[in-house]
Amino acid sequence: MEPPRIILHVDMDYFFAQVEERENPELKNKPVIVGADPQEGRGRGIVNTANYIAREYGIRSGIPISRAYRLCKEGVFLQPNFALYEKVSERIMKILRKFAVKFEVAGIDEAYLDVTGKVKDFEEAARLAEKIKQEVYDKEKITCSIGVAPNKLVAKMASGRKKPFGLTVVKPEDVKKFLAPLDVDELYGVGPKSAAVLRQMNIKTVGDLAKADPKLLQKVFGVIGPRMVAAANGIDDSPVVEYEEAKSIGREVTFNEDTNNREIILNAIDALSKDTHEQLTAEKLTFKTITVKVRYENFETHTHARTLPFESDRLSDIKDVAKKLFAEVWNGERKVRLIGVRVSGLEKKTKKQKTLADIVV
Ligand code: TTP
Ligand code: MG
Numbered sequence: 001m002e003p004p005r006i007i008l009h010v011d012m013d014y015f016f017a018q019v020e021e022r023e024n025p026e027l028k029n030k031p032v033i034v035g036a037d038p039q040e041g042r043g044r045g046i047v048n049t050a051n052y053i054a055r056e057y058g059i060r061s062g063i064p065i066s067r068a069y070r071l072c073k074e075g076v077f078l079q080p081n082f083a084l085y086e087k088v089s090e091r092i093m094k095i096l097r098k099f100a101v102k103f104e105v106a107g108i109d110e111a112y113l114d115v116t117g118k119v120k121d122f123e124e125a126a127r128l129a130e131k132i133k134q135e136v137y138d139k140e141k142i143t144c145s146i147g148v149a150p151n152k153l154v155a156k157m158a159s160g161r162k163k164p165f166g167l168t169v170v171k172p173e174d175v176k177k178f179l180a181p182l183d184v185d186e187l188y189g190v191g192p193k194s195a196a197v198l199r200q201m202n203i204k205t206v207g208d209l210a211k212a213d214p215k216l217l218q219k220v221f222g223v224i225g226p227r228m229v230a231a232a233n234g235i236d237d238s239p240v241v242e243y244e245e246a247k248s249i250g251r252e253v254t255f256n257e258d259t260n261n262r263e264i265i266l267n268a269i270d271a272l273s274k275d276t277h278e279q280l281t282a283e284k285l286t287f288k289t290i291t292v293k294v295r296y297e298n299f300e301t302h303t304h305a306r307t308l309p310f311e312s313d314r315l316s317d318i319k320d321v322a323k324k325l326f327a328e329v330w331n332g333e334r335k336v337r338l339i340g341v342r343v344s345g346l347e348k349k350t351k352k353q354k355t356l357a358d359i360v361v
Contacts (some may be wrong), residue, residue, distance in 0.1 A: 005116045237253055
């Protein structure tokens with residue numbers, strides 16, 4: 001029999017808000033909410049995240065910012081600085097990567113490390129995890145929490161158990177015991193709707209689900225039914241895979257009021273292009289493709305893209321192409337709710353790489 005794999009899932013604690021606290025320590029003992037501008041309760045966007053003090057007020061990722069404002073008027077509300085979070089994320093990923101045999105970035109603040117073969121057992125893996133937590137903190141002043149388990153599923157579920165700055169180790173022989181008491185909706189991959197159906201079937205905990213008949217669940221949920229039973233038993237063979245994400249950079253804005261005022265929309269495209277370009281410059285990237293996203297008042301959403309025949313690093317290329325794309329699709333009447341600008345086909349700028357600007361000058 002093959003020895004068990006040893007997988008770490010590393011997840012930063014209240015990431016966007018923690019980065020803001022690091023930049024401004026005065027925020028530390030206050031409720032901090034990162035999200036759209038609350039505009040004294042009239043704001044229309046959502047909460048990206050909140051620090052743990054703010055969470056005590058019931059504030060969570062994804063709730064409307066207006067509700068967050070009502071829950072905690074005295075909170076510090078900050079608009080997200082994605083360029084900063086991405087930069088911090090990149091530096092943290094660089095630290096994490098060197099501890100892994102195989103490494104997978106799973107999101108802006110989380111990664112999987114396969115350390116099988118690098119450590120001899122789960123005790124040694126636990127010591128490695130403590131070392132990783134400490135090194136990330138020493139170098140970046142950001143705390144993370146880690147789950148150690150024989151697979152990605154259980155590692156992911158373990159990393160969230162003891163936040164912040166926590167470590168949870170689930171050895172192969174403890175996987176079922178770890179999962180069984182959890183509510184079904186805590187099983188990764190079971191959404192609130194499936195959980196409601198399961199509860200009606202008297203399947204309340206992951207332990208109940210582990211004992212359920214896969215054939216019965218197949219009747220109710222289709223192919224994912226038996227997979228849910230396998231997951232409840234802690235079975236997950238998915239590998240840690242290193243991949244370069246097809247990266248893109250962009251910004252979007254929801255207007256305070258749906259608008260068909262051409263000037264307001266074009267000004268927004270200018271501002272979004274500028275923000276996008278600032279991040280490109282910070283990350284020393286060039287782009288080839290520009291995409292514009294338009295959401296109309298009825299939520300109908302379209303994207304339109306154009307690829308340049310050359311790599312560019314110029315703001316004017318983003319602005320001009322974005323405005324042109326918008327002009328090509330907008331009839332001048334329909335009210336627009338949201339507009340977005342995005343660039344892709346990104347490459348690191350190298351000294352020898354020429355952009356059109358270099359050729360022309
Ligand atoms: P999470 O890791 O889900 O959340 P978190 O790091 O803020 O808090 P926790 O300590 O519970 O891990 O997401 C990472 C970041 O991704 C988060 O800081 C902000 C962003 N995010 C959103 O913008 N919208 C969302 O709905 C979620 C869930 C996260
Ligand atoms: Mg996190």
